Amino acid sequence: MELFGILKDLGIEQSTLLMFAMLLLLLVTGIPLAFVTLLVALVFALGWFGPMAVPLITSRVYSFVSSFVFVSVPMFVLMAAILDRSGIARDLFDAMRLVGGRLRGGVAIQTILVAVILAAMSGIIGGEIVLLGLIALPQMLRLGYDRSLAIGVVCAGGALGTMVPPSIVLIIYGLTANVSIGDLFTAAFVPGFMLAGFYVVYVLVRAYLNPALAPVAEGPQPTRAEKLHLLKGLFLPILVVIGVLGSIYGGIASVTEASAVGVLGVTLSTIVRGEFTLTLMKNAALQTLQTVGMIVWIGIGATALVGVFNLMGGIDFVKTLITGISDNPTIVLIFMMALLFILGMFLDWVGIALLTMPIFVPIIRDLGYDPIWFGVLFCMNMQMSFLSPPFGPAAFYLKSVAPPEIGLGHIFRALLPFIAMQALALAVLITFPGIAMY
Amino acid sequence: QEYSFRFQSSDPAGNANFILQQGWTESVAEMSDGRIEIELLPVETIVAHNETQDAIAAGILDGHVTDTSYFAGKDAAFGLIANPVGAWSDPQEMFDFMNEGGGNELMNELLEPYGLHFIGATTPGLEAFVSAVPLEGVDDLEGLKMRAPEGLVQQVFAAAGAAPVNLPGSEVFTSLDKNVIDAADYSVFSTNQAQGLHDVAPHPVYPGFHSMPLVEVSMNLDAWNSLPEDLQQVMTDSVQQFAQSQVAALKEADEAAVAEAQAGGEITVHDWPAEERNRFRSIAMGEWEKVAERSENARMVYDTLTGYLADNGMLE
Amino acid sequence: MSDPTAETSHVGAEAPRDEGAPVPEAGLLGRLIDKGGLIFALGIVAAMLILIQEVFLRYVFNAPTIWAHETTVFLCGIAFIYGGLYCTARDRHIRVVLIYDALGPRMRRTFDVVISIICALASLMFTWAAWTMVARAAFAPGGEVRLERSGSAWNPPYPGMLKIFLMLVLGVMAVQFVILAVSYARRGR
Ligand code: NA
Ligand code: NA
Numbered sequence: 001m002e003l004f005g006i007l008k009d010l011g012i013e014q015s016t017l018l019m020f021a022m023l024l025l026l027l028v029t030g031i032p033l034a035f036v037t038l039l040v041a042l043v044f045a046l047g048w049f050g051p052m053a054v055p056l057i058t059s060r061v062y063s064f065v066s067s068f069v070f071v072s073v074p075m076f077v078l079m080a081a082i083l084d085r086s087g088i089a090r091d092l093f094d095a096m097r098l099v100g101g102r103l104r105g106g107v108a109i110q111t112i113l114v115a116v117i118l119a120a121m122s123g124i125i126g127g128e129i130v131l132l133g134l135i136a137l138p139q140m141l142r143l144g145y146d147r148s149l150a151i152g153v154v155c156a157g158g159a160l161g162t163m164v165p166p167s168i169v170l171i172i173y174g175l176t177a178n179v180s181i182g183d184l185f186t187a188a189f190v191p192g193f194m195l196a197g198f199y200v201v202y203v204l205v206r207a208y209l210n211p212a213l214a215p216v217a218e219g220p221q222p223t224r225a226e227k228l229h230l231l232k233g234l235f236l237p238i239l240v241v242i243g244v245l246g247s248i249y250g251g252i253a254s255v256t257e258a259s260a261v262g263v264l265g266v267t268l269s270t271i272v273r274g275e276f277t278l279t280l281m282k283n284a285a286l287q288t289l290q291t292v293g294m295i296v297w298i299g300i301g302a303t304a305l306v307g308v309f310n311l312m313g314g315i316d317f318v319k320t321l322i323t324g325i326s327d328n329p330t331i332v333l334i335f336m337m338a339l340l341f342i343l344g345m346f347l348d349w350v351g352i353a354l355l356t357m358p359i360f361v362p363i364i365r366d367l368g369y370d371p372i373w374f375g376v377l378f379c380m381n382m383q384m385s386f387l388s389p390p391f392g393p394a395a396f397y398l399k400s401v402a403p404p405e406i407g408l409g410h411i412f413r414a415l416l417p418f419i420a421m422q423a424l425a426l427a428v429l430i431t432f433p434g435i436a437m438y
Numbered sequence: 439q440e441y442s443f444r445f446q447s448s449d450p451a452g453n454a455n456f457i458l459q460q461g462w463t464e465s466v467a468e469m470s471d472g473r474i475e476i477e478l479l480p481v482e483t484i485v486a487h488n489e490t491q492d493a494i495a496a497g498i499l500d501g502h503v504t505d506t507s508y509f510a511g512k513d514a515a516f517g518l519i520a521n522p523v524g525a526w527s528d529p530q531e532m533f534d535f536m537n538e539g540g541g542n543e544l545m546n547e548l549l550e551p552y553g554l555h556f557i558g559a560t561t562p563g564l565e566a567f568v569s570a571v572p573l574e575g576v577d578d579l580e581g582l583k584m585r586a587p588e589g590l591v592q593q594v595f596a597a598a599g600a601a602p603v604n605l606p607g608s609e610v611f612t613s614l615d616k617n618v619i620d621a622a623d624y625s626v627f628s629t630n631q632a633q634g635l636h637d638v639a640p641h642p643v644y645p646g647f648h649s650m651p652l653v654e655v656s657m658n659l660d661a662w663n664s665l666p667e668d669l670q671q672v673m674t675d676s677v678q679q680f681a682q683s684q685v686a687a688l689k690e691a692d693e694a695a696v697a698e699a700q701a702g703g704e705i706t707v708h709d710w711p712a713e714e715r716n717r718f719r720s721i722a723m724g725e726w727e728k729v730a731e732r733s734e735n736a737r738m739v740y741d742t743l744t745g746y747l748a749d750n751g752m753l754e
Numbered sequence: 755m756s757d758p759t760a761e762t763s764h765v766g767a768e769a770p771r772d773e774g775a776p777v778p779e780a781g782l783l784g785r786l787i788d789k790g791g792l793i794f795a796l797g798i799v800a801a802m803l804i805l806i807q808e809v810f811l812r813y814v815f816n817a818p819t820i821w822a823h824e825t826t827v828f829l830c831g832i833a834f835i836y837g838g839l840y841c842t843a844r845d846r847h848i849r850v851v852l853i854y855d856a857l858g859p860r861m862r863r864t865f866d867v868v869i870s871i872i873c874a875l876a877s878l879m880f881t882w883a884a885w886t887m888v889a890r891a892a893f894a895p896g897g898e899v900r901l902e903r904s905g906s907a908w909n910p911p912y913p914g915m916l917k918i919f920l921m922l923v924l925g926v927m928a929v930q931f932v933i934l935a936v937s938y939a940r941r942g943r
Binding site (some may be wrong): 052053055056059060062063067068069165166168171172174175176177178179180181182183248249250251252253254255256307310311315316354357358361362 | 444450451452453454477479480482483484485486488489492493496497498605606607608609611612613615616617618629632633634637638
C-alpha cells in the first residue's frame with residue numbers, strides 16, 4: 001500500500017483536524033515538546049507529499065536558527081543567568097518590597113512595572129519571560145506570594161514585550177500589511193499600558209480580597225539606616241536599565257545590540273559587587289545554552305509545522321473558512337478574532353501571521369476598517385496565543401526555568417484569569433477603537 | 439486545468455509588488471485558456487526568501503518570483519547580474535540587455551545547472567534611497583551609517599566612503615527612528631512611504647541612484663520541460679508583459695507617493711544631478727571587477743555585461 | 755553520576771546550586787555532548803562581546819565592521835542547534851507529563867523506550883533531509899566542493915557551515931536517542 005500521499009485524500013479540512021488532534025495526543029504522551037511539532041510536521045510532510053517534502057523542514061530550521069532577531073534571546077537569558085547567580089535579584093526584590101511598603105500585592109505590581117520596562121527594551125518575548133521567570137518568580141515565592149498569582153504576573157507581564165514598542169509582531173504585521181510601523185507602534189502603546197493596568201488592578205483586587213495571596217512585610221519598620229542599605233539594591237539594576245534604554249533611545253545601539261549592552265551591564269554589576277568569578281560566568285553561559293536549547297527548539301518545531309501546513313494549502317483553507325461568513329462587518333471581525341484565538345492555541349504567532357494576514361488584511365480594508373487598528377487587535381490576540389493551552393509558548397518558556405515542582409498544569413491553570421483579561425482588553429479595543437486610534 | 443504550479447514570491451502579502459505578481463498569475467491563466475494555474479504564495483510561507491532556489495530544485499516549490507541577488511552566496515555571478523549597481527538608469531535598459539544582449543541566455547546558463555529554468559526578468563524599478571540626513575551627492579556619503587543589503591550594493595557604498603551596517607529589514611525602521619543608522623537601502627519610494635520610513639527619515643533620494651534589482655521569474659527545469667511549447671511561450675510572453683505593467687504601475691504609484699510626500703511639507707525629496715550619478719556609477723564599476731574575480735561564472739557575467747555596455751556606447 | 759560542570763560557586767548569599775548533568779542513560783556520548791556544551795556556551799559570550807565592540811566601533815569611531823553581525827548570528831545559530839542536542843543528553847527538553855506521571859514504573863520505561871525510538875527515527879529522517887540541503891550548500895552543481903556563502907560584502911561561508919553543522923547535530927542526536935532507548939530498555943528488564 002502506498003502510504004505517501006494517503007493524508008492528501010482526507011482533504012485539508014479533515015487533515016487540519018487530524019493535525020490538531022495528533023498534536024494534542026502526542027503532547028500528553030510526554031514526547032519532548034519540540035519533537036511533538038517536528039513529528040507532526042514530518043508525518044504530514046510524508047503523508048501528504050512524500051519524502052521529497054521533508055527537506056522543507058530542515059530548510060525552515062536552518063532559516064530559523066540563522067535569524068538575526070533571535071540573537072537577543074540568548075542575551076536576555078544570559079543576563080538572567082548572571083543575575084540569578086549574583087545577589088542582585090535578591091537585593092532588588094528586598095528593596096522593591098520596601099518601596100511597595102504596606103501596599104498589598106506591591107511586589108507583584110512592581111514586577112509588572114519591571115515587565116513593562118523590559119518590554120521597552122525587547123521586541124520578542126522569549127528572553128523576557130525567562131528573565132522574569134529566573135529572577136522575579138523565585139523572589140515572589142520567597143516573599144510568600146501565591147504561586148498562581150506570581151506565575152500569571154511573570155508570563156502575562158513578559159508577554160507584554162510585543163504590545164509595547166519595539167515589537168517584532170507589529171513589525172511583521174506592518175511588512176505584511178504594508179502599513180506604517182511607526183503608526184502601529186503609536187497605536188499599540190496605550191492598549192499595551194491598558195492591558196498592564198488590567199493586570200495591576202487584578203493583583204490589587206485579589207490581594208485585598210485574600211491577603212494571604214500577597215503578604216506585606218511584617219514586624220517593626222526598618223530603621224533609616226536599614227532602609228538606606230536596602231535601597232542600595234535598586235541602584236545597580238536601575239543603572240543597567242538606564243544603560244540599555246539609553247542605548248536604544250539615544251541611538252547608540254539597535255534593539256538587538258542593546259540586549260548585549262544589558263549583559264555587559266549586569267556583568268559589570270557583579271564585578272562592582274565583588275561577586276564576579278569565571279566559574280559564575282561559565283555556569284551562567286552553560287545555563288544559557290541549555291535554556292535557549294529548550295526554547296529555540298520549541299520554535300524550531302513550530303516553524304517546521306507551519307511550513308508543512310502552508311504547503312498543504314493552509315492559506316486557501318483559511319480563505320474558505322472566512323469567505324461568505326456574513327455581510328455584517330462586526331460578525332466578520334469577531335469571527336476573525338475567534339479564528340485567531342483557535343489557531344493561537346496550536347500554532348506559533350509567526351505561522352498565524354503567515355496563514356491569516358494575506359487573507360484578513362484585504363478583507364479588513366474592504367470592510368472599511370483601519371488596518372492599523374486591526375494590527376493592534378492582531379497583536380492583542382497574539383498575547384492570548386502566548387498563554388493559551390495546549391501550545392502556550394510563554395508557559396513553556398517559564399517552565400524551562402521554573403523550579404521543577406511547578407508543572408505545566410500549574411502554569412496553564414494560573415494563566416487562565418490572565419487570558420480572560422487579555423480577551424477583555426481585546427473586547428474593549430474592538431468596542432472603543434479610539435483607545436488605539438487617538 | 440492541466441498544469442498547476444506553486445510559486446513563492448520574495449514580497450510580503452500586502453506589498454504592491456505581490457499584488458502585481460498576483461495579477462501576473464491571473465494573466466497566465468487567461469492567456470493559457472485556463473490550462474495553467476499558478477498559486478502565488480507570499481514570502482516565507484513555505485521556505486525563507488533565500489531558500490527558494492533549493493526548494494524549487496527539490497520539487498517542493500514549482501517556481502519563484504524573487505530578487506536574484508539572494509543567491510549571491512551560491513555563486514557571485516548571481517549577485518553581479520542581479521544588481522550591477524550603476525549599469526542601468528532605466529528598467530527598459532535592463533530589459534533590452536536581457537532580451538537582446540544575451541542576458542536571458544546568461545541567466546539560463548547560470549540557473550539550469552541548479553535545476554531551474556529562467557522564464558523572464560522583471561524589476562520594481564529604480565529603488566529610492568531612504569535617508570534621515572540631506573544627501574546631495576557622493577561626497578555626502580562619506581561616513582554615512584547606512585543599512586545596505588547583502589552583496590554588491592554594500593560593497594559599492596563602502597567604496598564610496600559610507601559605513602554600511604548589516605541589519606535585517608525588520609530592524610530598519612527602529613534603527614532609523616532612533617538614529618542608530620542615518621540611511622537605508624529599502625524599497626521603491628511608494629513602499630517606503632506606505633511603511634512610514636519617510637516619517638523617520640525625511641530626506642529620500644528619488645529617483646534612486648544605487649539599485650535596480652533583477653527580479654527573476656523562474657521555475658523547476660523538469661516542470662518547464664514538461665510544458666508543451668505553446669504553453670512555454672505563454673509563460674515567457676506573460677512575464678514580458680508583466681514586467682512592463684509592473685514597471686508602469688510602480689512608477690505611477692511612486693509619482694503619486696512623491697506628490698503626496700511633497701504636499702505634506704515635512705519630507706524633502708532629493709534628486710541627484712547627472713554628474714553625481716555618474717560619479718557613483720564609476721565607483722560601482724570598479725567594484726564589478728572585484729566581484730568578477732570571485733567565480734568563473736561571475737567573470738562570464740562581467741564580460742557579457744561590459745561587452746554589451748561598450749557595444750551600445752553606454753560606457754563613458 | 756558526577757556532574758563535570760557543577761563546581762560549587764561561592765556567590766552572594768546563595769547556596770551551592772545544582773547545575774544539572776547528562777542523564778545516566780545517555781551514556782558516554784551524553785557525557786561528551788555535555789562537555790562539548792562549553793564551547794558553544796562560550797560562543798554565546800563571544801557573541802555578546804562582539805556586539806558590544808560593534809556598538810563601540812560604530813558609535814565612537816563611526817567605523818562599523820562588516821563581520822560583526824554575521825558572526826554573531828552564526829555563533830548564536832550554532833548554539834541554538836547544539837542546545838537542542840545538549841538538552842537531549844540532559845533530558846531537559848520540555849515534556850508534558852500529564853499521562854506519563856500517572857503511569858507505573860514499568861509503563862514509564864515502555865514509554866521512555868518508545869519515545870526514544872520515535873525521536874531517533876525522526877532525527878534520522880531529518881539528518882537525511884539535512885543532507886539533501888548540504889548537498890546543495892557544500893557542492894557546486896558541477897560537483898566540486900564550494901561552501902555556500904552569505905553573499906554579503908564580507909561573504910563568509912557561514913551558511914554552508916551552519917547547514918553542515920545542523921546535519922551533524924541531527925545525526926548525533928539520532929545516535930543519542932538510540933543509546934537512550936537501549937539504556938531504558940535494559941533498565942526495564
Ligand atoms: Na517591546
Ligand atoms: Na497558545
